[in-house]
Amino acid sequence: xxxxxxxxxxxxxxxxxxxxxxxxxxxxxxxxxxxxxxxxxxxxxxxxxxxxxxxxxxxxxxxxxxxxxxxxxxxxxxxxxxxxxxxxxxxxxxxxxxxxxxxxxxxxxxxxxxxxxxxxxxxxxxxxxxxxxxxxxxxxxxxxxxxxxxxxxxxxxxxxxxxxxxxxxxxxxxxxxxxxxxxxxxxxxxxxxxxxxxxxxxxxxxxxxxxxxxxxxxxxxxxxxxxxxxxxxxxxxxxxxxxxxxxxxxxxxxxxxx
Amino acid sequence: xxxxxxxxxxxxxxxxxxxxxxxxxxxxxxxxxxxxxxxxxxxxxxxxxxxxxxxxxxxxxxxxxxxxxxxxxxxxxxxxxxxxxxxxxxxxxxxxxxxxxxxxxxxxxxxxxxxxxxxxxxxxxxxxxxxxxxxxxxxxxxxxxxxxxxxxxxxxxxxxxxxxxxxxxxxxxxxxxxxxxxxxxxxxxxxxxxxxxxxxxxxxxxxxxxxxxxxxxxxxxxxxxxxxxxxxxxxxxxxxxxxxxxxxxxxxxxxxxxxxx
Ligand SMILES: Nc1ncnc2c1ncn2[C@@H]1O[C@H](COP(=O)(O)OP(=O)(O)O)[C@@H](O)[C@H]1O
Ligand SMILES: [Mg+2]
Numbered sequence: 001x002x003x004x005x006x007x008x009x010x011x012x013x014x015x016x017x018x019x020x021x022x023x024x025x026x027x028x029x030x031x032x033x034x035x036x037x038x039x040x041x042x043x044x045x046x047x048x049x050x051x052x053x054x055x056x057x058x059x060x061x062x063x064x065x066x067x068x069x070x071x072x073x074x075x076x077x078x079x080x081x082x083x084x085x086x087x088x089x090x091x092x093x094x095x096x097x098x099x100x101x102x103x104x105x106x107x108x109x110x111x112x113x114x115x116x117x118x119x120x121x122x123x124x125x126x127x128x129x130x131x132x133x134x135x136x137x138x139x140x141x142x143x144x145x146x147x148x149x150x151x152x153x154x155x156x157x158x159x160x161x162x163x164x165x166x167x168x169x170x171x172x173x174x175x176x177x178x179x180x181x182x183x184x185x186x187x188x189x190x191x192x193x194x195x196x197x198x199x200x201x202x203x204x205x206x207x208x209x210x211x212x213x214x215x216x217x218x219x220x221x222x223x224x225x226x227x228x229x230x231x232x233x234x235x236x237x238x239x240x241x242x243x244x245x246x247x248x249x250x251x252x253x254x255x256x257x258x
Numbered sequence: 259x260x261x262x263x264x265x266x267x268x269x270x271x272x273x274x275x276x277x278x279x280x281x282x283x284x285x286x287x288x289x290x291x292x293x294x295x296x297x298x299x300x301x302x303x304x305x306x307x308x309x310x311x312x313x314x315x316x317x318x319x320x321x322x323x324x325x326x327x328x329x330x331x332x333x334x335x336x337x338x339x340x341x342x343x344x345x346x347x348x349x350x351x352x353x354x355x356x357x358x359x360x361x362x363x364x365x366x367x368x369x370x371x372x373x374x375x376x377x378x379x380x381x382x383x384x385x386x387x388x389x390x391x392x393x394x395x396x397x398x399x400x401x402x403x404x405x406x407x408x409x410x411x412x413x414x415x416x417x418x419x420x421x422x423x424x425x426x427x428x429x430x431x432x433x434x435x436x437x438x439x440x441x442x443x444x445x446x447x448x449x450x451x452x453x454x455x456x457x458x459x460x461x462x463x464x465x466x467x468x469x470x471x472x473x474x475x476x477x478x479x480x481x482x483x484x485x486x487x488x489x490x491x492x493x494x495x496x497x498x499x500x501x502x503x504x505x506x507x508x509x510x511x512x513x514x515x516x517x518x519x
Contacts (some may be wrong), residue, residue, distance in 0.1 A: 056390045080396070088394040093389035098379075108395040157395070 005068055007032035007165065007197045008053060013062035014221075014223055016190075022048050023059065024221030035191060035198045037212030037229050039243060041252070044218050046201040047091060050167045052258045053199075054088060055079055065166070084112060087163035087196075091170045093154045096140035101128075101153055102138035108161040127156045131186050148179040155183065159190045166191065168200040184210040205232055205244050217243065219252065273311050277486050285482070286404075287474050293398065293405035305494050307410035310416050311469075318371065319364045322407045323422035327429025329352055332444040343415050347438065348448035351430035356457045357517075360422040361415075362509050365468035368415065368515045369501040373476040376407060377497035380480025381490035389481070408470060415469030416462040423458065467512065475501040 006029035013026040022045040023029065030036045032196040053064055055071065064071040066082060085218050095104050095182075102124035109115045115123055125135035131152040142150060151171060158166055171187060172180035184207050191198040202208050208215055212229030217240050225237045233244040242250030334350040380403055383389050394401040426448055434440040476497045483493035 050388070054390075054394055056393060084395060084396050086394065088391070090387045090391055092386060094391040096383075096388055108396070111396040161396075214425070
């Protein structure tokens with residue numbers, strides 16, 4: 001893990017919204033071509049962390065390196081070039097509801113002028129097939145889809161441009177366990193096929209073990225543990241084990257109103 | 259001492275906040291316009307917004323203009339009859355409509371329809387991460403969402419005002435000929451004899467400015483919205499109210515620029 005340069009390296013990443021410190025010095029290395037799972041309670045700043053890497057939120061302090069290059073020092077053009085190689089599945093899908101599914105799926109390819117509109121429908125059908133959806137879904141509007149189908153369309157949109165880094169923000173949250181497992185399977189398949197580096201956020205331990213090689217736990221704005229995802233639940237770290245088992249008692253105290 | 263200074267501090271804060279907002283809106287507008295000069299261009303979106311503003315606002319603007327022309331004819335007739343100046347009715351109607359009421363009323367109507375629609379649409383995209391999604395999909399949201407809307411507003415409003423001008427004059431003519439005893443040809447002759455090119459042009463310039471302001475406030479408020487459905491609702495209200503006030507304030511400024519001697 002130390003021999004190879006990490007694909008993504010975060011150092012001292014900090015971000016506060018007003019008075020509220022969300023990230024307080026996040027250090028994390030993400031190995032190229034592997035799956036990293038970020039765990040943490042709701043509101044612990046997992047989404048903020050990946051939005052920082054994507055350039056959607058500017059951190060207050062710290063550094064972000066992708067392939068050894070300092071992202072925060074990049075020119076706008078370099079950043080756009082980097083964004084071209086990254087795919088993102090948003091927590092709530094974030095599908096464009098003014099566009100049919102096929103245009104959603106091929107949006108990035110069309111934006112980059114890598115295909116023509118005439119060819120986009122066929123391409124969309126191809127990508128939809130990879131996530132187990134029929135070509136006819138392409139003509140529907142996102143509002144007509146069930147939650148599971150929306151996740152799959154979001155996944156199709158994230159992978160259509162064949163990125164080499166993919167972020168998945170809670171890909172299985174809100175789905176039934178079987179559909180969750182199906183989505184996990186799709187994620188593992190596409191990541192392997194593309195040879196991509198995958199960063200996933202999840203609360204679901206079964207899902208974390210399925211899609212992650214490595215895991216990291218975010219708590220109170222810092223990474224408190226990293227290790228192999230396979231050991232989740234018996235890591236020996238009291239916080240991680242409590243989180244994995246879902247115990248009420250332990251080092252993590254829910255901040256309920258007292 | 260504190261009691262004395264607190265209101266001053268509050269006023270100071272409010273003024274500073276207002277300046278910051280004005281500056282931020284101006285930068286936002288500049289960025290939006292700058293994207294109109296650099297490819298890629300979204301012609302398809304421009305046409306869609308153009309239809310949304312120009313075509314679908316036609317009924318509202320047309321009705322407003324007709325009734326306004328009719329009321330103007332009636333009111334100015336009663337007023338001018340006291341000075342035996344009934345002959346000026348056609349003149350008053352056409353000048354009021356082209357210079358003022360056409361652009362202002364069309365602007366206010368479109369502010370209600372389009373300012374609200376744009377703020378709601380963009381605001382929803384903001385709170386559901388769709389704007390962030392655009393960025394991750396190799397698309398600049400300012401270029402994709404804001405620039406085509408601004409251009410559509412600037413093009414659509416003058417078109418609507420031409421329609422409003424014509425229908426407003428027709429409304430006045432209708433009342434003038436049916437109720438007030440003017441001859442049809444005489445009324446129209448009086449209308450065009452006094453009308454100068456500048457009257458119409460100033461109205462169209464105002465319309466273009468109002469179109470920009472309406473779409474700008476819709477986009478800006480939508481872009482800034484946060485906090486779910488309630489935030490989007492608040493953004494919608496702010497867009498309509500601020501656009502309406504700006505229209506009336508800018509109308510004064512532009513009138514001053516065009517006609518003050
Ligand atoms: N744009 C923002 N403005 C203000 N606060 C934010 C913003 N984005 C996130 N937050 C706050 O940061 C905290 C972490 O959010 P998030 O990263 O979305 O949590 P999660 O770990 O569940 O993904 C939350 O308390 C949220 O309210
Ligand atoms: Mg989140």
